[in-house]
Amino acid sequence: MELRANVPEGPIDRKWEQHKFDMKLVNPANKRKHHVIVVGSGLAGASAAATMAELGYSVSCFCYQDSPRRAHSIAAQGGINAAKNYQNDGDSVWHLFYDTVKGGDFRSREANVYRLAQVSVNIIDQCAAQGVPFAREYGGTLANRSFGGAQVSRTFYARGQTGQQLLLGAYQALERQIGLGKVKMHPRHEMLELVLVDGRARGVVVRDMVTGAIESHAGDAVILATGGYGNVFYLATYAKGCNTTAIWRAYKKGAAFANPCFTQIHPTCIPVHGDYQSKLTLMSESLRNDGRIWVPTRKGDTRAPGEIPDNERDYYLERMYPSYGNLSPRDIASRAAKRVCDEGRGVGPGGLGVYLDFADAIARLGEPAVKEKYGNLFDMYERITDENPYRVPMRIYPAIHYTMGGLWVDYNLMSTIPGLHVLGEANFSDHGANRLGASALMQGLADGYFVIPYTIGHYLASNKLEKVETTHAAFRDAEAAVGGRIQKLLGVQGTRSVDSFHRELGKILWNHCGMARNEAGLKEALRLIPELRRRYWSEVKVLGTGQELNQSLEMAGRVADFMELGELLCRDALERRESCGGHFREEFQAPDGEAQRDDEHFAHVAAWEYTGEDQPPRRNVEPLVFENVHLAQRSYK
Ligand SMILES: Cc1cc2nc3c(=O)[nH]c(=O)nc-3n(C[C@H](O)[C@H](O)[C@H](O)COP(=O)(O)OP(=O)(O)OC[C@H]3O[C@@H](n4cnc5c(N)ncnc54)[C@H](O)[C@@H]3O)c2cc1C
Numbered sequence: 001m002e003l004r005a006n007v008p009e010g011p012i013d014r015k016w017e018q019h020k021f022d023m024k025l026v027n028p029a030n031k032r033k034h035h036v037i038v039v040g041s042g043l044a045g046a047s048a049a050a051t052m053a054e055l056g057y058s059v060s061c062f063c064y065q066d067s068p069r070r071a072h073s074i075a076a077q078g079g080i081n082a083a084k085n086y087q088n089d090g091d092s093v094w095h096l097f098y099d100t101v102k103g104g105d106f107r108s109r110e111a112n113v114y115r116l117a118q119v120s121v122n123i124i125d126q127c128a129a130q131g132v133p134f135a136r137e138y139g140g141t142l143a144n145r146s147f148g149g150a151q152v153s154r155t156f157y158a159r160g161q162t163g164q165q166l167l168l169g170a171y172q173a174l175e176r177q178i179g180l181g182k183v184k185m186h187p188r189h190e191m192l193e194l195v196l197v198d199g200r201a202r203g204v205v206v207r208d209m210v211t212g213a214i215e216s217h218a219g220d221a222v223i224l225a226t227g228g229y230g231n232v233f234y235l236a237t238y239a240k241g242c243n244t245t246a247i248w249r250a251y252k253k254g255a256a257f258a259n260p261c262f263t264q265i266h267p268t269c270i271p272v273h274g275d276y277q278s279k280l281t282l283m284s285e286s287l288r289n290d291g292r293i294w295v296p297t298r299k300g301d302t303r304a305p306g307e308i309p310d311n312e313r314d315y316y317l318e319r320m321y322p323s324y325g326n327l328s329p330r331d332i333a334s335r336a337a338k339r340v341c342d343e344g345r346g347v348g349p350g351g352l353g354v355y356l357d358f359a360d361a362i363a364r365l366g367e368p369a370v371k372e373k374y375g376n377l378f379d380m381y382e383r384i385t386d387e388n389p390y391r392v393p394m395r396i397y398p399a400i401h402y403t404m405g406g407l408w409v410d411y412n413l414m415s416t417i418p419g420l421h422v423l424g425e426a427n428f429s430d431h432g433a434n435r436l437g438a439s440a441l442m443q444g445l446a447d448g449y450f451v452i453p454y455t456i457g458h459y460l461a462s463n464k465l466e467k468v469e470t471t472h473a474a475f476r477d478a479e480a481a482v483g484g485r486i487q488k489l490l491g492v493q494g495t496r497s498v499d500s501f502h503r504e505l506g507k508i509l510w511n512h513c514g515m516a517r518n519e520a521g522l523k524e525a526l527r528l529i530p531e532l533r534r535r536y537w538s539e540v541k542v543l544g545t546g547q548e549l550n551q552s553l554e555m556a557g558r559v560a561d562f563m564e565l566g567e568l569l570c571r572d573a574l575e576r577r578e579s580c581g582g583h584f585r586e587e588f589q590a591p592d593g594e595a596q597r598d599d600e601h602f603a604h605v606a607a608w609e610y611t612g613e614d615q616p617p618r619r620n621v622e623p624l625v626f627e628n629v630h631l632a633q634r635s636y637k
Pocket residue numbers: 039040041042043044045062063064065068071072073074075076077078079080162163189190191192225226227228237238239242243245246282284401402423424425426437438439440441442444
C-alpha cells in the first residue's frame with residue numbers, strides 16, 4: 001500500500017493558498033451533475049453537506065439519529081479554538097500551529113496542522129455570521145477563555161454548550177439545503193457497507209433502522225464523517241451510539257487505519273461509581289480556567305475537603321508544571337492524576353478521584369460570575385453526584401474521551417481508497433498523539449466548511465467517473481454481505497447480552513491498553529480479545545428480528561466491529577515501542593515519569609492495512625518530517 005500524503009510543495013504558510021490555485025475546478029453548471037454521499041451529520045458532516053450543496057453539488061446525507069440535530073457533536077461543552085488574537089496576548093496562526101504540533105507530541109503532519117490553524121479564523125466568522133451565540137465581552141466583542149496546552153486565550157465558547165450552538169448553526173445551513181432540495185437527508189439510516197466499483201468508492205449500503213430495509217445508494221464520491229470510536233472502551237464520555245462501524249467497514253475494503261492506539265484520556269470526568277454504569281460524564285476542560293486541582297499531601301487522608309488546611313493540600317499540577325499549571329495538556333494532567341491516586345492520595349470511594357476546587361474562584365469573582373461561565377456544567381455535576389460544587393470541590397478522574405486515530409487521509413482528506421474522503425474525528429489527521437482541548441470542533445468545521453468543498457472538486461474534476469447504478473453487481477454483493485451478517489447475528493441465539501460482551505471488552509482494553517500500557521499487558525489483551533470474539537459469535541443473544549426497529553441488533557453489529565478494532569488497537573500499541581502523548585508505554589519513560597518518545601524509530605504515522613479474515617494486518621508507515629517545528633522533548637514545566 002502506498003501512502004502518498006500529497007502535501008503541496010513550497011513554504012508552509014503558502015501551501016494551502018497555492019494548492020487552492022493549483023487544484024482543478026468543477027464549473028458551476030457541472031456541479032449539479034455530481035452526486036456526493038455524506039455519511040454523518042455532526043459538525044464535520046453537516047458543515048460539509050451544507051457547503052457542498054451551497055456550491056451546487058447534489059448531496060445525500062445519512063445519520064443514525066432521528067435528526068442531524070442530535071449528532072454527538074451536540075455534547076461538546078467547552079469551546080473552539082481560533083488564532084484570532086482578539087485578546088492581543090501574542091497569539092497567531094504560527095502559535096496555534098506550534099501548540100498543536102507540540103501538544104500532539106510531534107506525531108502529526110505539519111502541513112495539515114498549519115492549514116487548520118490558518119482556517120481557524122474563518123470558522124469563527126462563518127459561525128458568528130450564522131448567528132452562533134458566542135459569549136461576548138460587555139462591549140460586544142467575542143470573548144475567549146483558555147484551554148490546556150496554550151499560554152494564550154484563544155477559545156471561543158457559548159457557555160458550556162459550544163457544540164450544541166455550533167451544531168445548530170451547521171444544522172440550519174443543512175436544513176436550508178434540504179429545503180431547497182439540494183440535500184436529501186436520510187435520518188435513522190445506518191451505513192453498514194462501503195461499495196467500491198473499479199477500485200473507487202461509489203456508494204454505500206444502509207439499513208433503514210425503522211423498517212429494517214437494506215438499501216443501496218450510489219454516488220460519485222463518498223465522505224465519511226462518522227465520528228470517533230472511543231466507545232470501544234465501553235465506559236467513555238461519548239454518546240452511547242458512537243461507534244466504529246462505518247470506518248471499520250471501509251478499513252476492510254482497503255482504507256488504511258492510522259494510529260488506532262492514539263486515544264485520549266480526559267483528566268476531568270466524573271469518576272466511575274459502579275459496575276453497572278453504562279457511560280461517563282465529562283466536566284469540561286474550561287473548568288480548569290478557574291478550578292484548582294488538588295489531593296491531600298498525606299496518603300489515606302479521609303477528612304472532608306473543607307477540613308484539610310491549605311498547607312496539607314498538594315496542588316500537584318501547579319507544583320509539577322508551574323508554567324501551565326492546571327491548564328497542562330490532557331495527557332499530562334491525566335497521568336499526573338493517576339500517579340497521585342496510585343500513591344494512595346486519591347479521594348472519594350476507592351481512592352480514584354482528585355478534587356477540582358472552585359473556592360478560590362468564588363472568593364475572587366463571586367458566585368454569580370462563576371455561575372455565568374459554568375452554570376450548566378455545575379448543574380449537571382450536581383444532578384449526577386448530588387453534591388453542590390459551589391460548596392464542595394468536584395471529584396474528577398480521567399476517562400476515555402476522544403480518538404486521535406482514524407482512517408488515514410492525505411492532504412486532500414482522501415483515504416487510501418480513491419473517492420473515499422474522511423472528515424472530523426473519523427480521520428486521523430491533525431492531533432498526533434494527543435489532542436488539545438477545543439481543537440476537535442475546530443478540525444471538524446475546518447474539514448467540512450473549508451477543506452473538503454475545495455478538494456472534492458479537484459477529485460471530481462480530475463477523474464472520469466462513469467455513471468454507476470445500484471443495480472451494479474458490487475451493490476448486490478454488498479447488500480448480500482450486510483444481510484448475511486445480520487442473519488448470522490440473529491442466528492446465534494446464545495444466552496448473553498450484547499452489552500455484557502461490550503463491557504468485558506472495555507475492561508480488557510482499559511486494563512491493558514488504557515492510561516498505561518506495557519508489553520506483557522498488551523500481549524495478554526491480544527490473547528483475551530480473540531477469545532472473547534469467538535465466544536461472542538457463539539454465546540450472544542440478539543433479540544427481535546431484522547425487519548423492525550431493533551436496538552439490540554444495531555448494538556450487536558457495532559460491538560462485533562469493536563471486537564475487531566480492539567485487537568488492532570492493542571496491536572498498534574504493542575508495535576509502537578515508545579511513549580508519546582496519550583500512548584504511554586510504561587517501559588519508555590523518562591526518569592521523572594514523563595513520556596519518552598523515540599523519534600529515530602517512530603516519528604511516523606502507522607497506517608494499518610487489512611489483509612483478510614484472521615490474517616495479521618500489515619503495518620505501513622508515513623514518515624513525519626518536521627521542517628518548521630523542531631522536534632524537542634515536550635515540556636510544560
Ligand atoms: C462530552 C464531550 C465534550 C466535548 N467538548 C468539546 C469541546 O468543548 N471542544 C472540542 O473541540 N471538542 C469537544 N469534544 C469533542 C468533539 O465534540 C467531537 O470530536 C466532535 O464533535 C466530533 O464531530 P464529528 O462531526 O466528527 O462526529 P459526530 O458529531 O460524532 O457525528 C457523527 C455522525 O455520524 C453519524 N454516523 C456514525 N456512524 C454512522 C453509520 N454507520 N451510519 C450512518 N451514520 C453514522 C452519526 O449519526 C452522526 O451524525 C467533546 C466530546 C465529548 C464527548
